[in-house]
Amino acid sequence: EAEVAQSPRYKITEKSQAVAFWCDPISGHATLYWYRQILGQGPELLVQFQDESVVDDSQLPKDRFSAERLKGVDSTLKIQPAELGDSAMYLCASSPNGAARSYNEQFFGPGTRLTVL
Amino acid sequence: AQSVAQPEDQVNVAEGNPLTVKCTYSVSGNPYLFWYVQYPNRGLQFLLKYITGDNLVKGSYGFEAEFNKSQTSFHLKKPSALVSDSALYFCAVRDTGTASKLTFGTGTRLQVTL
Numbered sequence A: 001e002a003e004v005a006q007s008p009r010y011k012i013t014e015k016s017q018a019v020a021f022w023c024d025p026i027s028g029h030a031t032l033y034w035y036r037q038i039l040g041q042g043p044e045l046l047v048q049f050q051d052e053s054v055v056d057d058s059q060l061p062k063d064r065f066s067a068e069r070l071k072g073v074d075s076t077l078k079i080q081p082a083e084l085g086d087s088a089m090y091l092c093a094s095s096p097n098g099a100a101r102s103y104n105e106q107f108f109g110p111g112t113r114l115t116v117l
Numbered sequence B: 001a002q003s004v005a006q007p008e009d010q011v012n013v014a015e016g017n018p019l020t021v022k023c024t025y026s027v028s029g030n031p032y033l034f035w036y037v038q039y040p041n042r043g044l045q046f047l048l049k050y051i052t053g054d055n056l057v058k059g060s061y062g063f064e065a066e067f068n069k070s071q072t073s074f075h076l077k078k079p080s081a082l083v084s085d086s087a088l089y090f091c092a093v094r095d096t097g098t099a100s101k102l103t104f105g106t107g108t109r110l111q112v113t114l
Helices: none
Strands: A005-007 A010-013 A019-024 A031-039 A044-050 A052-054 A065-068 A075-079 A088-095 A110-117 B003-006 B010-014 B019-023 B022-028 B031-038 B043-049 B055-060 B066-069 B073-078 B089-096 B110-114
Touching: A010 A019, A019 A088, A019 A110, A031 A075, A044 A065, A044 A075, A065 B010, A075 A088, B003 B089, B010 B019, B019 B110, B022 B073, B022 B089, B031 B066, B031 B073, B043 B055, B043 B066, B073 B089
Parallel strands: A010 A110, B010 B110
Antiparallel strands: A005 A019, A019 A075, A031 A044, A031 A088, A044 A052, A065 A075, A088 A110, B003 B022, B019 B073, B031 B043, B031 B089, B055 B066, B066 B073, B089 B110
16 A cells, blocks of 8 residues: 655754754645644645645745655755754654645655754 | 633543543534644654544554534543553644634643553
């Protein structure tokens, strides 16, 4: 069964350092999402891609976070510099179609747990 | 703005007993509703969804959910709980009219004991 891949699974860094997370969605899925899940809360959308284009990054802290999906396949989420409050689980998800077919469920990867010291 | 409420942080049930995990929502138009389950240190797994039609939706692992428009609820149910059902459950909603992002509730931890 096809799955969303993420790496690394765990990352420990010191504040002010740069970190990067990678996601490979299910083959053929046009839409890719990055979520942040703080302990005890539900996932919150950071950025949504339709192919290589950003369709929603309204909740992305653009002063320190960046995301790209250059060829419309895999994606990288970067934080620079990391802050203590960035400690969370970062989840990647994909779905076959974009906002026009918004009833499609999303398929989630295992996540990257970030700890900022 | 759309929102989801899961009023119970934790639900405890004995194995073999029926379980219910509650969810209420708020959208300006009609909702698409989803339930996901999360096991420790894992991503979310899709359980079931309501799009339109029959108010009773059946999903994976014997779970079902009932859409109630008048009460704006979408409670998750299972007739007979298993210890392996113990996990974190999230309800999520998307407004069909705006094609907006998926909004998740804060989650309910289900604990099934022998």
